[in-house]
Amino acid sequence: MSAVDACASPAPEQASLTPPLTPPSKTAKLTKEKEEVPADINIPDNYVAWTLKNQKALPPITWENLWNELNYLSLAILTITPSIAIWGACTHKLCWQTLLFSVFYYYVTGLGITAGYHRLWAHRSYNASKPLQYFLAMAGAGAVEGSIKWWSRGHRAHHRYTDTDLDPYNAHRGLWWSHIGWMLVKPRRKPGVADVSDLSKNPVVRWQHRWYVHLIITCGFLLPMFICGLGWGDWKGGFVYAGAARLSFVHHSTFCVNSLAHWLGESPFDDKHTPRDHLVTALVTIGEGYHNFHHQFPMDYRNAIKWYQYDPTKWFIWVCSQFGLASHLKVFPDNEVRKGQLTMQLKRLWEQQEGLRFAPDSNDLPIISWESFQEQSLKRPLIVIAGFIHDVADFIDQHPGGAHLITKFIGRDATTAFFGGVYDHSNAAHNLLSMKRVGVLHGGTQLGLDDKAVPPAQRLRVARY
Amino acid sequence: MSAVDACASPAPEQASLTPPLTPPSKTAKLTKEKEEVPADINIPDNYVAWTLKNQKALPPITWENLWNELNYLSLAILTITPSIAIWGACTHKLCWQTLLFSVFYYYVTGLGITAGYHRLWAHRSYNASKPLQYFLAMAGAGAVEGSIKWWSRGHRAHHRYTDTDLDPYNAHRGLWWSHIGWMLVKPRRKPGVADVSDLSKNPVVRWQHRWYVHLIITCGFLLPMFICGLGWGDWKGGFVYAGAARLSFVHHSTFCVNSLAHWLGESPFDDKHTPRDHLVTALVTIGEGYHNFHHQFPMDYRNAIKWYQYDPTKWFIWVCSQFGLASHLKVFPDNEVRKGQLTMQLKRLWEQQEGLRFAPDSNDLPIISWESFQEQSLKRPLIVIAGFIHDVADFIDQHPGGAHLITKFIGRDATTAFFGGVYDHSNAAHNLLSMKRVGVLHGGTQLGLDDKAVPPAQRLRVARY
Numbered sequence: 009m010s011a012v013d014a015c016a017s018p019a020p021e022q023a024s025l026t027p028p029l030t031p032p033s034k035t036a037k038l039t040k041e042k043e044e045v046p047a048d049i050n051i052p053d054n055y056v057a058w059t060l061k062n063q064k065a066l067p068p069i070t071w072e073n074l075w076n077e078l079n080y081l082s083l084a085i086l087t088i089t090p091s092i093a094i095w096g097a098c099t100h101k102l103c104w105q106t107l108l109f110s111v112f113y114y115y116v117t118g119l120g121i122t123a124g125y126h127r128l129w130a131h132r133s134y135n136a137s138k139p140l141q142y143f144l145a146m147a148g149a150g151a152v153e154g155s156i157k158w159w160s161r162g163h164r165a166h167h168r169y170t171d172t173d174l175d176p177y178n179a180h181r182g183l184w185w186s187h188i189g190w191m192l193v194k195p196r197r198k199p200g201v202a203d204v205s206d207l208s209k210n211p212v213v214r215w216q217h218r219w220y221v222h223l224i225i226t227c228g229f230l231l232p233m234f235i236c237g238l239g240w241g242d243w244k245g246g247f248v249y250a251g252a253a254r255l256s257f258v259h260h261s262t263f264c265v266n267s268l269a270h271w272l273g274e275s276p277f278d279d280k281h282t283p284r285d286h287l288v289t290a291l292v293t294i295g296e297g298y299h300n301f302h303h304q305f306p307m308d309y310r311n312a313i314k315w316y317q318y319d320p321t322k323w324f325i326w327v328c329s330q331f332g333l334a335s336h337l338k339v340f341p342d343n344e345v346r347k348g349q350l351t352m353q354l355k356r357l358w359e360q361q362e363g364l365r366f367a368p369d370s371n372d373l374p375i376i377s378w379e380s381f382q383e384q385s386l387k388r389p390l391i392v393i394a395g396f397i398h399d400v401a402d403f404i405d406q407h408p409g410g411a412h413l414i415t416k417f418i419g420r421d422a423t424t425a426f427f428g429g430v431y432d433h434s435n436a437a438h439n440l441l442s443m444k445r446v447g448v449l450h451g452g453t454q455l456g457l458d459d460k461a462v463p464p465a466q467r468l469r470v471a472r473y
Numbered sequence: 474m475s476a477v478d479a480c481a482s483p484a485p486e487q488a489s490l491t492p493p494l495t496p497p498s499k500t501a502k503l504t505k506e507k508e509e510v511p512a513d514i515n516i517p518d519n520y521v522a523w524t525l526k527n528q529k530a531l532p533p534i535t536w537e538n539l540w541n542e543l544n545y546l547s548l549a550i551l552t553i554t555p556s557i558a559i560w561g562a563c564t565h566k567l568c569w570q571t572l573l574f575s576v577f578y579y580y581v582t583g584l585g586i587t588a589g590y591h592r593l594w595a596h597r598s599y600n601a602s603k604p605l606q607y608f609l610a611m612a613g614a615g616a617v618e619g620s621i622k623w624w625s626r627g628h629r630a631h632h633r634y635t636d637t638d639l640d641p642y643n644a645h646r647g648l649w650w651s652h653i654g655w656m657l658v659k660p661r662r663k664p665g666v667a668d669v670s671d672l673s674k675n676p677v678v679r680w681q682h683r684w685y686v687h688l689i690i691t692c693g694f695l696l697p698m699f700i701c702g703l704g705w706g707d708w709k710g711g712f713v714y715a716g717a718a719r720l721s722f723v724h725h726s727t728f729c730v731n732s733l734a735h736w737l738g739e740s741p742f743d744d745k746h747t748p749r750d751h752l753v754t755a756l757v758t759i760g761e762g763y764h765n766f767h768h769q770f771p772m773d774y775r776n777a778i779k780w781y782q783y784d785p786t787k788w789f790i791w792v793c794s795q796f797g798l799a800s801h802l803k804v805f806p807d808n809e810v811r812k813g814q815l816t817m818q819l820k821r822l823w824e825q826q827e828g829l830r831f832a833p834d835s836n837d838l839p840i841i842s843w844e845s846f847q848e849q850s851l852k853r854p855l856i857v858i859a860g861f862i863h864d865v866a867d868f869i870d871q872h873p874g875g876a877h878l879i880t881k882f883i884g885r886d887a888t889t890a891f892f893g894g895v896y897d898h899s900n901a902a903h904n905l906l907s908m909k910r911v912g913v914l915h916g917g918t919q920l921g922l923d924d925k926a927v928p929p930a931q932r933l934r935v936a937r938y
């Protein structure tokens with residue numbers, strides 16, 4: 009777990025493969041200046057291709073090398089926390105006050121990640137006042153998922169290199185990997201470069217990074233224990249339920265944004281990458297489940313754009329803005345959002361259109377003289393409508409208006425009758441008629457018939473450019 | 474009510490304005506031949522326009538003329554039946570056997586109309602064997618809505634002149650008129666011509682027309698009374714519930730096809746006329762609620778095309794076909810059905826597309842030399858990407874990748890970096906970029922850049938022909 013990574017000193021040969029961490033404070037002076045220059049200011053134009061091709065990765069995990077490759081500290085935290093919760097649940101009764109507080113505290117620490125780590129710091133989707141920033145930094149620490157800086161660096165790489173090996177939680181490596189696997193072993197590759205120099209300059213982020221270990225102990229465990237203990241005498245419940253159990257839920261809730269949100273649901277805005285939208289994901293992640301939208305418009309403070317979609321993180325940010333605690337809530341231009349939706353719908357219709365047969369147009373048909381038409385209609389049932397010659401052999405008996413109305417027009421022009429004189433045929437009838445075209449009458453396209461030559465189903469079409 | 478019309482002899486001056494009825498049997502010989510010639514075989518090509526313009530209609534109904542214009546017999550039947558039901562419900566307890574039988578008999582007589590009158594006779598959407606025809610003719614008589622021939626003639630006119638004054642239940646005249654109003658007064662106009670010569674030749678239809686009054690008394694009232702009476706001793710219940718109450722429900726159920734089905738719901742197949750699709754209508758009409766489909770494809774034995782939609786009439790016909798009682802179930806070619814759906818969806822997307830702003834293309838922009846581009850970028854932030862010059866002034870600080878990556882490229886070509894070298898921007902980013910075009914670089918469209926010049930949102934478009 010990141011909580012640990014943030015303070016463990018990596019083995020030297022591994023150093024370049026782990027996320028860049030705030031070094032021990034003695035070297036702080038030296039690195040401070042380095043950090044204020046964006047990490048990616050001087051990367052070459054072919055950085056992505058070059059790095060994927062030339063940077064060496066650790067070997068894949070196998071049963072043989074597993075024991076050497078495990079990240080034991082993350083593993084410990086991710087197994088011990090739920091174990092405490094289960095042991096506690098078996099030995100200590102849950103009282104309603106502790107239950108209520110645990111749920112409440114789940115939302116507080118969850119929002120620390122979603123409204124704080126994610127939307128504020130990783131994506132700069134709004135500005136937060138100092139008090140709100142300190143609140144979010146502490147609440148986020150209570151979720152024990154690493155410092156803001158470490159987390160945002162990984163998350164920015166995730167957005168920047170989505171679905172590639174430079175993405176630390178590359179969803180193409182499967183649900184298990186993107187959910188938790190990536191934390192349980194040593195990273196196979198250094199994540200792609202991502203700039204966090206803006207965060208290095210932020211005093212709240214630096215403060216949190218510096219006091220990170222103290223903060224996770226305080227906000228993750230001591231605070232909930234003290235509240236339950238002093239409040240209604242349930243010290244152990246505070247530790248077990250509001251501490252350990254709540255923390256396990258927050259962990260897997262956040263992890264779902266990397267796993268479930270890249271796997272379950274629809275892609276209404278773009279389908280180039282794995283992110284998806286789904287209500288279920290939103291429910292388990294405090295509103296981060298509209299992930300297809302989010303990857304397209306990451307600097308938007310919203311994940312859900314419709315009022316009825318579940319996005320409490322957005323609601324929280326909005327309420328903060330009403331109280332003057334947040335400002336400059338960013339939204340992507342609506343025109344562009346709707347373009348994405350339109351494109352996705354057109355893709356679907358394009359496929360439907362490709363699966364259909366349409367009528368031949370004049371260029372694909374032989375031109376027949378009136379005399380020849382007359383002659384040939386003696387042999388098979390031909391009818392002229394709107395300048396086209398139609399063979400209606402397979403339809404005479406099917407005609408809802410009766411066979412007599414069709415046979416009457418064999419060898420004749422039925423344009424007026426067909427176009428409303430006798431019966432104003434439906435668009436479906438026009439489409440069907442167009443499928444029976446076998447020729448064009450020479451000189452038959454009279455004035456005003458041009459628009460009648462295009463069957464209704466071919467007036468609007470999905471065109472490709 | 475039609476039950477009555479079918480045997481009432483209209484006043485002479487009115488004759489041409491009422492539906493054509495089977496004349497008394499003494500004249501049967503004479504009319505038989507006349508009937509076998511289709512009524513519309515010799516109508517002129519401009520029949521519809523001519524008739525609407527020149528045929529005189531009765532004056533509109535007002536409070537003054539109402540008493541003279543009422544159709545007292547229909548009015549009586551449509552008020553006395555529910556009155557009996559209400560009086561009965563107050564004076565006689567409903568036992569469960571009668572309840573069950575009434576519901577069952579509602580479906581039997583309802584199917585007589587939907588599977589018989591409507592889909593078999595009015596629309597010829599399948600062939601029925603003699604036993605099934607007799608069953609449907611009797612069940613339909615039990616619904617007391619006029620003889621097959623009278624009903625089908627009106628219904629064919631309804632399809633042929635939908636939403637015009639030649640349509641006996643023209644939905645444009647309001648919900649009340651299309652539901653019941655049209656029956657309560659003398660018809661304002663003769664319905665438009667519609668051929669029923671096929672029905673005049675059908676022995677079952679003729680048999681039902683001939684014995685119509687006997688049949689409605691027997692199937693509408695005597696049969697349910699005898700079944701409830703002999704079955705569980707509930708003679709009065711049989712009359713009140715399985716007779717009168719059931720009949721009122723069947724009436725309004727059928728009337729809903731003319732009112733509700735032309736008013737409530739969606740138009741997934743075509744929106745030229747009023748018919749609509751709605752589950753609620755389907756539920757109250759034994760499956761006739763997919764009326765938008767039905768008006769487009771009236772000779773299709775189905776109203777609902779998806780298996781999960783509620784269309785028991787279709788199920789009934791299908792089951793009959795499995796038992797050899799029905800055959801030649803007609804379905805409209807799927808290709809044409811899907812074209813209708815596609816067109817309707819394209820209409821929606823066309824409107825969405827019209828509401829959006831898209832990027833200018835090369836023809837709308839000035840061509841700028843590299844030198845001039847260099848010079849002008851000193852004054853405002855210009856960047857070349859894919860041969861276009863973009864002004865990014867309003868975006869530098871909004872850029873999720875950080876301002877530094879953009880400023881770095883002012884006065885330079887960022888094509889490679891933007892197109893994946895540094896970051897493989899989302900389609901949304903490409904769309905947004907295209908909105909910032911201010912010029913075309915002279916000689917800037919290199920080989921292989923052509924497809925990059927079209928923003929993703931403009932590769933698929935709804936085009937109009």
Ligand code: HEM
Nearest residue numbers: 400408409413422425430431433434437441629632633769
């Ligand atoms: C081969 C060409 C024709 C085709 C493909 C065709 C197709 C159709 C179709 C699909 C319908 C069902 C209702 C609808 O979709 O609107 C229909 C109904 C009808 N057609 Fe045609 N038709 C043709 C020719 C004609 C001609 C030449 C006439 C008139 C002289 C005519 C008169 C009618 C009438 C009166 C109906 C109404 C039937 C009713 O609703 O009861 N049709 N036709």
Ligand code: HEM
Nearest residue numbers: 164167168304865873874878887890895896898899902906
């Ligand atoms: C004016 C032109 C540009 C526009 C309109 C633009 C737009 C965007 C947008 C909308 C995003 C959000 C993510 C996405 O939608 O894919 C983004 C992210 C990004 N852009 Fe640009 N960009 C521009 C120029 C550049 C250039 C020239 C570079 C590189 C040299 C660059 C590098 C990045 C990076 C690295 C990200 C990822 C940020 C993250 O996810 O943390 N952009 N850009």
Ligand SMILES: [Fe+2]
Nearest residue numbers: 265266283299
């Ligand atoms: Fe993601």
Ligand SMILES: [Fe+2]
Nearest residue numbers: 126167302306
């Ligand atoms: Fe994100």
Ligand SMILES: [Fe+2]
Nearest residue numbers: 730731748764
């Ligand atoms: Fe209708």
Ligand SMILES: [Fe+2]
Nearest residue numbers: 591632767771
């Ligand atoms: Fe119909």
